Amino acid sequence: MTRLSDIEPFFRPRNVAIVGASRKPGKIGHEIVRNIKASGFSGNVFPVNPNAQSILGFKCYRSMSEIDGKVDLALIVVPADMTEQVMIECGEKQVPAVIIITSGFSEVGNVALENKIVDIAKQYGTRLIGPNTFGIFYAESKLNATFGPNYVLPGKTAFITQSGALGLALMAWTTEERFGVSSIVSIGNKSDVDDADLIDFFADDASTQSILIYMEGLRNGKKFFESARRAVRKKPIVVMKAGRSKRGALAASSHTGSIAGQDVVFTAAFEQARVMRAKSMTQAFDWIQALNENPVPSGENIVIVTNGGGMGVLATDRCEEIGLNLMEIPEDLKDEIRKITPSYGSLKNPIDLTANADDETYRKVASILLGREDVHGVIALFCQTANIDPMLVAEAILLSREQSPKKKPITAALIGGHLATVAYSRMLEKKFAAYPTPERAVDGMYALIMRYRELLKTAD
Ligand code: ACO
Secondary structure, three states: OOHHHHHHHHHOOOEEEEEOOOOOOOOHHHHHHHHHHHOOOOOEEEEEOOOOOEEOOEEOEOOHHHOOOOOOEEEEOOOHHHHHHHHHHHHHOOOOEEEEOOOOOHHHOOHHHHHHHHHHHHHHOOEEEOOOOOEEEEHHHOEEEEOOOOOOOEEEEEEEEOOHHHHHHHHHHHHHOOOOEEEEEEOOOOOOOOHHHHHHHHHOOOOOOEEEEEEOOOOOHHHHHHHHHHHHOOOOEEEEEOOOOHHHHHHHHHHHOOOOOOHHHHHHHHHHHOOEEEOOHHHHHHHHHHHHHOOOOOOOEEEEEEOOHHHHHHHHHHHHHHOOEEOOOOHHHHHHHHOOOOOOOEOOOOEEOOOOOOHHHHHHHHHHHHHOOOOOEEEEEEEOEOOEOHHHHHHHHHHHHHHOOOOOOEEEEEEOOHHHHHHHHHHHHOOOEEEOOHHHHHHHHHHHHHHHHHHHHHOO
């Protein structure tokens, strides 16, 4: 059996058991059943609890052995001292995939108990996620087997997180920010299934376009780097690796018991594995957004177009800081743009359309740029002014992308008050990499041009 089919039952189960399902709202074992029901999962749900008849309309079973037929995925939500026995029951029932939600294992020094459950899993050929996790969300199966928020916006990114609390918080945040996910996996103590197994799965998963990992440490670095190198040719991997500072590394090791390792070693190894390491959460999400919504560019020539000189300067500074190439605007391109823009605008790069620019000016200029062979990426910047509704500009930029026969990377920043926020949210809804500041629109382009494009050139 290949590793892929080992992992698949976690994501595409037909029959799910929750051992330790609780009758009491608010308890973790209750909320997981509630989320599975609310997410519209179409398979069978078997709560296991010897003290209950039914939970949320599902018939309850006294034990795993009482369930008729196959169970593909079992979630364990009983206290730690009961997990060994439940793992044996799952093994006897030949459950291929088990998620242990329960805490109280190696993360608090109880290594012996963790080793015992891993041994049981190995003995029965069971794959194990956790312990100490909040579960799994997989959009394609409409399966929210977590005790996080009951609604998660479906999308293109698989998010693997070693931190439970951060992952739970991000589940709610992604919906708020219109950042859709194909999957969220809380891997907890990574006693069996680890980042590498999941990268292998998501690399071949058609519903996933990019992979985002929050990592504190690695147990098997070689396995991770081999999987990452294989996957990167198919889709980008962005890693937030915590513990960059000495104190951060110490905090990481006491949080999940990870050996955070020397940070410089990780940085070098990520480079070799062609994994993109983000320095902050904002950077990671900005990169992923640009990567999800754009093709890989064919060159490095960037043009910035703006209605505000100051914003153009800020974006230029950022481009220079990170090595993005603002192309010299050729004379024939200047001639084309001159016909559309006022004489007091600037035809240098950034192209300054001036505060007079309306939506039609943005549409025409963006269309010209997107249609040129020698322009490989466009960054459109807009400062809210009194003479135009930002929504019109957003629609104009969207239209220019839609009408462009050549598919090219484009990012945008719309800066201003409420109307600008509404307009840039609309662009996000339309799967456009839009941001609230010029630097972030530049960073999105950087991820495509300098990082992923460069990494692909040297990928295996
Ligand atoms: N088989 C199945 N169910 C059983 C059994 C059995 N043999 N025996 C008892 N049960 C039932 C109980 O009756 C109870 O149901 P009820 O509420 O209807 O009576 C249910 O199983 C749960 O058992 P409890 O003893 O009530 O356990 P409790 O819910 O208090 O705690 C839990 C279990 C949640 C697993 C806890 O031990 C734990 O580990 N909590 C932390 C979980 C966590 O944070 N994980 C990491 C997440 S990531 C992050 O950091 C956010």
